[in-house]
Amino acid sequence: MDISLLNRLRTLVVFEVDTFEKQLGRLRSLHYPSGAASSLIDNLVNELRGHRQEINQVLADFPDDPERAGRALRSQHRLLVQKLRYLSSLEDAETVRAPWSLVPSIEWLASALLPDKPLLATCTQSLNYGIRWNPAPKSAVQRFAILELPAIHKTNAFLHVLVGHELFHPILQEFLKSRAADVISRLRTALNPIASQVTKDRFDELVEQVRYIWQRALEELMCDMGCAAIFGPAAVFASAMLHIGGNLDEPPSLEGSFYPPPRYRLREVLRYAFQAPVDEGQQSPDAEPDQSDDKPLPRLARLLSDRGFGWARDVLEKQFKIIQGEVQKQTDLEQVNQYPWLKLAYEEVQGSLPQAWDYVRDKAQSTSTSWLETIEDIPKLLESIGLLVPPGEIRETVGEDSSQLRTRSPSLSAISIAMWLYRLREEEQDAVKAEDNELRRYHRLCRLMLKAFEDVEIRREYDSRKKAAPAS
């Protein structure tokens, strides 16, 4: 590259570093709901110093290697451009944009599931929950996971249960890696006879593409199951709410980032996380609910009934029956089975699912985040919600003395499940009422839910400070 063009390229890249630093200076002055943003800013500032050093080194090497100086500067340019997303993420993490009262709860859950990854919670203008993380971080910045919530649903507390899905994404690598070699091996054999019919790509690309379809499907399904392992029925209700905004049978595609069909996702969550009958003929529409064993749903239904919340049991059973009815349709499978390579990928998915469920269930259990651990709290919280009190505290007697009361925080999952059950009852009642009234009631419940999450975190902070304070 000619020296004058190289100098122009240098100006371009140095300008970017300089502007990046100034933007970080501005972002540092904003208010954030936690310390994650300022920690990310500090680390970005350090990395920008590294970029400056690299740029200086390229220029120092120019006399010996003029040919590669341009390539090296272009590479620095790419690395910088790729980091620009952090600037918009920091903007989106500002207190006025993020669901600030929920952020401490999200960070607490993230610290349990992803102890080695600091998390920045953001609200973006896209209709999706998402997480960005680096599976093999090589710097402090790359250790950060960026969680994205849809800004339009910032106050829609019922949907935020889906954060549980996102937090599972970064912890699946170990499982996926352990199974990938066997899957690739089988795919290579199975794809060989059909390769010439289905593609004009190279064979290694075809095998990789089908492996990637397997991985993407399994990732999403494992995250769905992980979310259900933590939030129980609330995860299913929240997923269904988001999924019904689109086609439940949308086939996996490159344009759609190979997401599995929503109907398929709901079916596998019911099958594994709730051991519910999901195949045709397993349950007739009028069948009595399964009360015969200790499966999660019958257990919750019995608990609700025993504690005097028969209406909540009815809501739970009715809503699951509705979703079971949806997943018993096979229309999504028809989409998957129409392409031989897709069919092969999904056969591998089916083979991986039993161990995948064991993996995510064990993660939830080992981090004490499983909803089943605090299932007993759900009826207690329903009492508070019935009085329109935020369900952020549980009062109980100490021992035999009914006059001695103590309080404690409920789990995030118990709050979410209780709120969802209450909401679904209101939904049934509101079905024939005016739209504005319904929305007002919905917003009120969202506020109760967010307040409950906030109360739990205030209590957690208080307890932790009390524990750390020296005894007087």
Place this chain on the structure above:
Amino acid sequence: MAVADVQLLGELVDCADVAVRAAGQLYLFRCGRPIRDKDVLDRAVEFLAAAEAGGAFMSSGDSANLHATLRPLNWVADARTSGKRRAFSAQPEEIDYEALTQFLRRMQATIAQVSQGNRPDDQAWEECIGFLDCLGETLGTRADQHMRAASIPSSSVASF
């Protein structure tokens, strides 16, 4: 851009950078300068080893060293087959996976030699620097394509 696409772009940018910097280190060492960034040479060897395992698997079915993905093999094969995507070509390019595996072993051996402060012969040096240059350019160009958004008219209510 979906989460998976962002991650793939990150891998592309990182791998392109490793190839560009490794080629630079090899060239400067050849000019008599000391190795400044040994880490990038180790990372280049690591990437090529993953691609080699993929090539060995595709040629013989041996999955012993196979990583969780064939992506390193895909990218290396792209760089070897002129670095162009096949979107506009009528026929898929045939890859001799056995020969590609041998080639990748040679590249790793050359980089490892330099990493230990030894000087490979001229032909090996030329071949390795040329390949890393091509790999960096191929992956970098693809990353550039992902990072830019085209100017296109947005749809409006009036158009329906």
